[in-house]
Amino acid sequence: MKKLTTSILVALFSVTIFTPTHVEASWLSKTWKKVEKSWNEAGKQSSTTGISSTSSSTIRLPQRSEYPRNFGLHQVVGHSLEAIEYQVLGVPMGATFRQVRNSLGVPTEINRGMRYGGVRFDMSFTKGDYYDNNVVDYIEITNRDATTHRGIAVGDTLEQVYNAYGRPTYIFDNNAWFYGAFMWNSDYISGIYFDNDGERVTKVHLHSH
Structure with a gap:
């Protein structure tokens, strides 16, 4: 896993050095986000704790039925x-x-x-x-x-x-x-x-x- 991560970072560094200066920063930003996402997914797959990473913090939104119909x-x-x-x-x-x-x-x-x-x-x-x-x-x-x-x-x-x-x-x-x-x-x-x-x-x- 560390070797894979190092390879990805080296590749990104090479692109940054040898790519002409007119390359948009947004492209590099998107690429970095993809790398971060791959790290997160890899971390979840390699976890040995068996604990689910699913969040349970979903907000319960208020509903029309909870308010009076008239005043x-x-x-x-x-x-x-x-x-x-x-x-x-x-x-x-x-x-x-x-x-x-x-x-x-x-x-x-x-x-x-x-x-x-x-x-x-x-x-x-x-x-x-x-x-x-x-x-x-x-x-x-x-x-x-x-x-x-x-x-x-x-x-x-x-x-x-x-x-x-x-x-x-x-x-x-x-x-x-x-x-x-x-x-x-x-x-x-x-x-x-x-x-x-x-x-x-x-x-x-x-x-x-």
Whole structure:
């Protein structure tokens, strides 16, 4: 086993020395990972303890059935999040049209808000100057162009969401995981919720109203 390991390392060293400098580091990184994987597999096969290496630390994710089906009229559920939790691409909730454009440049689309690739900033509309009196009150993320403040992006697993945010404040009927506060039977909702397919995040919504 030691001879095999030494041979592999010598081969890698030779490739590093004689390969032109334009070779991408990612290739070497991937090769090293393959070597590490072969070591791990070899170590498991040569183990004489007879003890299984299978991990039993799988997280038990919360389910919709564990939450109430309804609440009292206009009952407030949960607690508001800190302002930093609503920031996406450096843009905070409450930023004006002008501030968003100054920060991110020309949007890919303008339609009751501004879209930058897979991120949309919707505005609450008021009278007066279009750019300075209308502020962001909803942000939607539909791909991996951006993450939440805690690093969650579309495509991440629910386990990653759980590790970053903990147990959801509520799980809605469509299985969306919500963190924040809302008032039952009203339009008030302030927080983040993650649409998902039961395993991975498919869309992220950030509300502040």
